Amino acid sequence: MNRRELLAVAGALGLSPAWATQAAQGDAMAARDAYLYALPLIEMATTRERILKIPGAAVNALRHTRTLSDHTARWVTTPNNDTLYSPAFLDLSRGPVTLTIPPMGQRYYSVAVMDMFTNNNVVLGTRTIGGDGGTFTLVGPGQASTGPTPVRIATPHAWMLVRILTDGGEDLAATHKAQDGFVLKGPPGGPLAAYAARDAKPADYFAAARALLASDPAPPTDLKILRRTSAFLGAGPFSEAAAADGVDEAKMITVFARxxxxxxxxxxxxxxxxxxxxxxxxxxxxxxxxxxxxxxxxxxxxxxxxxxxxxxxxxxxxxxxxxxxxxxxxxxxxxxxxxxxxxxxxxxxxxxxxxxxxxxxxxxxxxxxxxxxxxxxxxxxxxxxxxxxxxxxxxxxxxxxxxxxxxxxxxxxxxxxxxxxxxxxx
Missing domain, CATH: 2.60.120.600 (Domain of unknown function DUF1214, C-terminal domain)
Incomplete structure (x- = not known):
């Protein structure tokens, strides 16, 4: 509903034009909040699509980067130049996935498993489990597991990011051997759809957000904001004008986030x-x-x-x-x-x-x-x-x-x- 339609509704109901302005602003605010709420999901899906396009990459499989990141690395913002990465996007909807971590000794490493909302559900590494390694069973929502050392993940899909410290140069061969000791086993992941990116048209962005929320539902603690933004993240309908205004404001907030x-x-x-x-x-x-x-x-x-x-x-x-x-x-x-x-x-x-x-x-x-x-x-x-x-x-x-x-x-x-x-x- 655009501003003209809101004014017509206001007139038919005997309400002042100010009511229509407030309603339009309210829609735009909801659109702004919906955009920002869904942005982590969108960025995760975009990164997943980018990584899985790399030859040899697959769901439920580790892909080892063999060199330190440099100016050509554009797959994720603010990469580090201290560790080699081994990313894996997980699909736990078909059953648990087992991760085996080799003995790492004194070499620093971490295995972060993030849900689709970018929360670190677990970090396994030097700080938390030490250098002896072990086997862990990553379990999705509502699943049961008889595997070793179960670790509960909040969404059916997730991102695993292994970081292993390296000095580069002559140390790379030993670092590669450490990478190869990480083993990920599980059922083949299902097909993953492509989703609109953050710069898509508002209607496409919110359609992607709704699809991602259906694939990886939000926790019950987010019910308040989901109700408030339901026109955009739920069943709708919503005003395209309000959506555009809200998205523009959200983008301004991210630009001036500093x-x-x-x-x-x-x-x-x-x-x-x-x-x-x-x-x-x-x-x-x-x-x-x-x-x-x-x-x-x-x-x-x-x-x-x-x-x-x-x-x-x-x-x-x-x-x-x-x-x-x-x-x-x-x-x-x-x-x-x-x-x-x-x-x-x-x-x-x-x-x-x-x-x-x-x-x-x-x-x-x-x-x-x-x-x-x-x-x-x-x-x-x-x-x-x-x-x-x-x-x-x-x-x-x-x-x-x-x-x-x-x-x-x-x-x-x-x-x-x-x-x-x-x-x-x-």
């Missing part, structure tokens, strides 16, 4: 509910767009630098400096990643002359100060001299963002007693 970030001492720290969002639908949508597949904070903390604008974007040529103490409060490792920003709010590695996409405590050849502290240099051109060893190249032009990953953070980083030094102009 405005929701609070920067403390030069960094935005993740919320405690990262990776397990509850009813924080807006935060969930923003992460799905800007950091799909994010781990919970106990596993890894993702920090975004404030940038030149104080809201997460760098535009200058540099050099910038990040001075870090000799030790950070971690049980794992850390890295600082450089990303070029795209117009739709996503981040990918940028091409550069030394093929360095991130810099961290495992980067060979870093020059430390006498006390063990570390000065990192960030800029579009080589800073020269001894600084070159600690240079993280920025894009030749355009905006960029810096993310620091801190794996297995200790309590003082998690609770804010330790704050990361700011990135400053040198």
């Amino acid at each position: 405005g929701r970030q609070v920067f403390t001492g030069g960094w935005a720290y993740p919320r405690p509910n990262l990776g397990d969002y509850g009813q924080d639908y807006l935060y969930r949508a923003i992460v799905a767009l800007q950091g799909l597949g994010a781990l919970p904070v106990a596993e890894a903390m993702y920090l975004k630098a404030a940038g030149d604008d104080g809201a997460g974007t760098f535009t200058g040529d540099g050099p910038y400096r990040l001075s870090l103490p000799a030790q950070l409060p971690l049980d794992g490792f850390w890295s600082l990643s450089m990303y070029e920003a795209t117009a739709d709010g996503q981040f990918f590695f940028t091409d550069n002359p030394i093929k360095r996409y991130a810099i961290g405590d495992r980067t060979p050849g870093l020059k430390r100060n006498a006390d063990g502290a570390l000065d990192l240099w960030i800029g579009r051109t080589d800073p020269g001299g001894d600084k070159s060893a600690n240079w993280l190249p920025a894009p030749k032009s355009g905006p960029f963002a810096l993310y620091l990953r801190a794996y297995l953070p200790k309590a003082e980083l998690l609770d804010g007693r330790f704050r990361m030094p700011a990135v400053v102009k040198a």
Whole structure:
């Protein structure tokens, strides 16, 4: 129902024109909230379709990436350059799937299994089960399982993302052997439909959202928002004009999502509910767009630098400096990643002359100060001299963002007693 039709209804019922305006606005607000609520489902389906188009990829099967991500990796936003990925999209609707994890010793790894709403239902890895490995049975909703160590997954379809730490180069062969030790067994997955992407027409977007909700139903705790957005995510009908207005507003919110970030001492720290969002639908949508597949904070903390604008974007040529103490409060490792920003709010590695996409405590050849502290240099051109060893190249032009990953953070980083030094102009 468009605005003219609403005014006609208002007149027939003896209501004021203001009523029609309020009703139209209400429809647009519902459309906005429906778009944001469904965005994680849409992004998961889009990523699944993209990955399954790769030759050799299949449902209920691990696909091992054998090289570290670089500027050509565009299959998921904000990839890391620390670990090799082994993704698998799961179809549990036909029965449980069994995962065997090999002994990993001291090598860091994690196996995150996310439901279609992007919540981490479980993370199996160094932090949680140690380095001895084991066999686990992934069980969908309403299923029974007699397999070893059952793990309940909230939706019939899910995304498994294995991360295995590697130093690259000569370490790749050993990392590949570790990857090959992960075994996934289960019934063949059913055919998966293609769904509209986030930039589709509103009618197509909401049709895809409804289909995805039918395939992977929402939890009962989402009933309130589903009732409020039922015109778009349920049976309808809805006003196309209101849908268009609401979707436009939702997209503006995602574009300006950085405005929701609070920067403390030069960094935005993740919320405690990262990776397990509850009813924080807006935060969930923003992460799905800007950091799909994010781990919970106990596993890894993702920090975004404030940038030149104080809201997460760098535009200058540099050099910038990040001075870090000799030790950070971690049980794992850390890295600082450089990303070029795209117009739709996503981040990918940028091409550069030394093929360095991130810099961290495992980067060979870093020059430390006498006390063990570390000065990192960030800029579009080589800073020269001894600084070159600690240079993280920025894009030749355009905006960029810096993310620091801190794996297995200790309590003082998690609770804010330790704050990361700011990135400053040198």
